[in-house]
Amino acid sequence: MELFLLILFLLAVIGLSSFIHHFLPYVPVPLVQIALGVLLASLPLGIHIPMEPELFFVLFIAPLLFHDGKNVSRHALWKLRKPILLLALGLVFVTVFAIGYLIYWLIPSIPLPAAFALAAILSPTDVVAVSAISSRVKIPETIMHILEGEGLMNDASGLVAFKFAVAATVTGVFSLAQASGSFIVIAMGGLAGGALLSILIIQLKIFIRRLGMEDVTIHMLIQLLTPFVIFYLVEHVHLSGILSVVSAGIVHTIYRERDQSPAMKLQLVSQNTWTVLIYILNGLVFVLLGLQIPSVISEIFKDPLFNNWEVSKYIFIISTALLFLRFLWIGAAWKWEWLKKEIKMPSMRAIGILTISGVRGAVTLAGAFTIPYVLADGSPFPQRSLIIFIAAGVILVTLITASIFLPILARTEKVNANEQRKEMLREAKLRTIDSAIRSIRELMNDENRGAAVSVIASYNQIRNQLITENNKNSEHLKILETEIRMKALDAEALYIETLKLEGKIDRETYYLSEEHIQRMRLAVTNRMRFRRLFIGTLAKRSVLKLIQLIMPKSQQQLETRQAQLKKMIQLKMNMAKAAIKSLNNQMTPENEHVYLVIIGEYSEMLTKFKLAKKGADSAHYRDLQRELRVKAFQAERDEIQNLYEEGEITTDIIRKIRKQINIREAYWMEESSLHSH
Numbered sequence: 001m002e003l004f005l006l007i008l009f010l011l012a013v014i015g016l017s018s019f020i021h022h023f024l025p026y027v028p029v030p031l032v033q034i035a036l037g038v039l040l041a042s043l044p045l046g047i048h049i050p051m052e053p054e055l056f057f058v059l060f061i062a063p064l065l066f067h068d069g070k071n072v073s074r075h076a077l078w079k080l081r082k083p084i085l086l087l088a089l090g091l092v093f094v095t096v097f098a099i100g101y102l103i104y105w106l107i108p109s110i111p112l113p114a115a116f117a118l119a120a121i122l123s124p125t126d127v128v129a130v131s132a133i134s135s136r137v138k139i140p141e142t143i144m145h146i147l148e149g150e151g152l153m154n155d156a157s158g159l160v161a162f163k164f165a166v167a168a169t170v171t172g173v174f175s176l177a178q179a180s181g182s183f184i185v186i187a188m189g190g191l192a193g194g195a196l197l198s199i200l201i202i203q204l205k206i207f208i209r210r211l212g213m214e215d216v217t218i219h220m221l222i223q224l225l226t227p228f229v230i231f232y233l234v235e236h237v238h239l240s241g242i243l244s245v246v247s248a249g250i251v252h253t254i255y256r257e258r259d260q261s262p263a264m265k266l267q268l269v270s271q272n273t274w275t276v277l278i279y280i281l282n283g284l285v286f287v288l289l290g291l292q293i294p295s296v297i298s299e300i301f302k303d304p305l306f307n308n309w310e311v312s313k314y315i316f317i318i319s320t321a322l323l324f325l326r327f328l329w330i331g332a333a334w335k336w337e338w339l340k341k342e343i344k345m346p347s348m349r350a351i352g353i354l355t356i357s358g359v360r361g362a363v364t365l366a367g368a369f370t371i372p373y374v375l376a377d378g379s380p381f382p383q384r385s386l387i388i389f390i391a392a393g394v395i396l397v398t399l400i401t402a403s404i405f406l407p408i409l410a411r412t413e414k415v416n417a418n419e420q421r422k423e424m425l426r427e428a429k430l431r432t433i434d435s436a437i438r439s440i441r442e443l444m445n446d447e448n449r450g451a452a453v454s455v456i457a458s459y460n461q462i463r464n465q466l467i468t469e470n471n472k473n474s475e476h477l478k479i480l481e482t483e484i485r486m487k488a489l490d491a492e493a494l495y496i497e498t499l500k501l502e503g504k505i506d507r508e509t510y511y512l513s514e515e516h517i518q519r520m521r522l523a524v525t526n527r528m529r530f531r532r533l534f535i536g537t538l539a540k541r542s543v544l545k546l547i548q549l550i551m552p553k554s555q556q557q558l559e560t561r562q563a564q565l566k567k568m569i570q571l572k573m574n575m576a577k578a579a580i581k582s583l584n585n586q587m588t589p590e591n592e593h594v595y596l597v598i599i600g601e602y603s604e605m606l607t608k609f610k611l612a613k614k615g616a617d618s619a620h621y622r623d624l625q626r627e628l629r630v631k632a633f634q635a636e637r638d639e640i641q642n643l644y645e646e647g648e649i650t651t652d653i654i655r656k657i658r659k660q661i662n663i664r665e666a667y668w669m670e671e672s673s674l675h676s677h
Helices: 002-023 029-042 053-071 074-079 081-106 112-122 127-134 141-171 176-210 216-236 241-258 264-301 308-335 347-356 362-369 384-410 417-443 449-468 474-501 507-525 527-550 555-586 592-614 619-645 651-676
Strands: none
Touching: 002 029, 002 264, 029 264, 029 384, 053 141, 053 216, 053 241, 053 264, 053 362, 074 081, 074 141, 081 112, 081 141, 081 308, 112 141, 112 362, 112 384, 141 176, 141 241, 141 347, 141 362, 176 216, 176 241, 216 241, 216 264, 264 362, 264 384, 308 347, 308 384, 347 384, 362 384, 417 449, 417 619, 417 651, 449 592, 449 619, 474 507, 474 555, 474 592, 507 555, 555 592, 619 651
16 A cells, blocks of 8 residues: 555656646756655655666666657668767767776776776666757757667667676676677677567567457557566566667567558557656656665765765766767767768757767666675675765766756857847747637537637737738738728628619618628728718717607607618628628638638627627627637647747747736736626
8 A cells, every 4th residue: 555655646746847847847857856856755754765676677768768769760760870879889888998997096996897887887878868858959850860869779788888897896707708799699689589579569469450359458558568578578588678679669660650550549549658658657767866866865975985075076077077078979970970971060069969968867877776785705896875876966967967058059040139039929929829719719619609700800810910010921911901801892792782683672771781881891991081981970870869869769660760770780690691601712721811800800790790689698608708718818828838848939938928918818808897797
């Protein structure tokens, strides 16, 4: 029961990390999760989770790398094989020897084989952590593919080198020739074993489908078990389980691409399930890292051989050396044109991004905890706690360094900062408006269609204003809007003319309708003349109302007037329907945003006429509008938050747009409250 409650508690912590990241998107999720783990371990809650390395590898590393193998671009892997192998193999072995000797010189109490073991476990980079940081940074696609390929491959090379170094420390025996031969066998065997087992599992699924069992649950269960089974079986025969799950993921991707009849439901369930699973596993890895840090720190800080400053200095020097060595290696590769051909961007900027992206993570942590407690002769493993502490410290330093400097290095050059900011603001506003319109369309049904079209029309008006601002085609858009309005009035006039020819309208109503259409045409083409006419009409109506007050009409005259009014309302409704039908027939995807504004105006007018004709209270209509407006405002806020989290906009822009949304919402609420009274 305690274990179950602990798991639930950890899942809640992962959920809390997402909540915090929502309000602090510039802080990467892994750092938030590590901080929460440290906080939990520091509180007197009695939370203690012993690290079991073998279980850690099977439970976390296997599914994470299987998922990465499934989603990595095979074309990019093959095309970028030279730089990937240069980093995943060449840099790993250079790191083991160079950093190993540095650690041995820096901390003499760590024997040379143990120093090599620490250097080896620090050599693999964590593509998961880089992806978490790069979600807000525009890293060029080619560089991201190189980092993904390196992260997949260097885990195996680093861990194999680590195992040999640990074995040399424990037994005191090491042979370079034997180690090199064993590495080739273990790596190739892991790749082949993973591919073979993956093919067998795929054949099993095909056999099940041929039996007529298309049950999504069974196929999804097999898919979830695949990385755990393959990793365990391959590791059981002392080959590379890490490379086996990577190759298994790639084989599954090849099969999925060639399968001509995949169940759409299975694909949907698979995608959603893996998204949730990977999110939870990633979160647990970093929360567990945070939980381990306080105990390791207290153990080291209590050691009389080291003081706090000295241990912190080791972490800083080793982290700096790792990044400097990576910088030199990538710079040399660029000079030899191993990278220059693939990456089309300034050399120092590309080298800087590749260097800072060398973040250490889950594999480093898991590997450090696999260090045995004792040697072959029964004596304690030299400086085990210090090695684990340094590994955890390097993970934190590389994560923080990447979080700070990666956004700076990956930022595109600004030609005109002010103009770029204006364009960013305008584009973000358009994205939020489009999101609101999309949300309303998804909610639209027969009951709320009138209210929905009305709200969409108001958003389209804002959208058109944004498009015309600082737009060379603004005059063209104004002309287009005028033409569309004239077409709508032509459709109304044609409808009236048809009624006259068919004898379905009396002369007085025909002339009144014609007069209305002429006034509207004047409003579209000559605004000044229309304003003068509008003022004159308003004055005329005021005089008539005054006469009615002095000389009130009889009951019969009022009933006749009421009947004429209902008849006129019905006619105007039919005219509006004719205009909407005509506009819908002429609308194209290119001019849809202009047409929808005018159609929205007609639709709102139609709804008001319907309410007036029925003599109904418009409260229900306002309720529908209110519900849609609330959803639209929320869609705007969600979209602007997503843009901020993805690094598309800056802090000042999100604040400005949020303020504008709040103001529009406040005005709308004030207006709706006035109408309701």
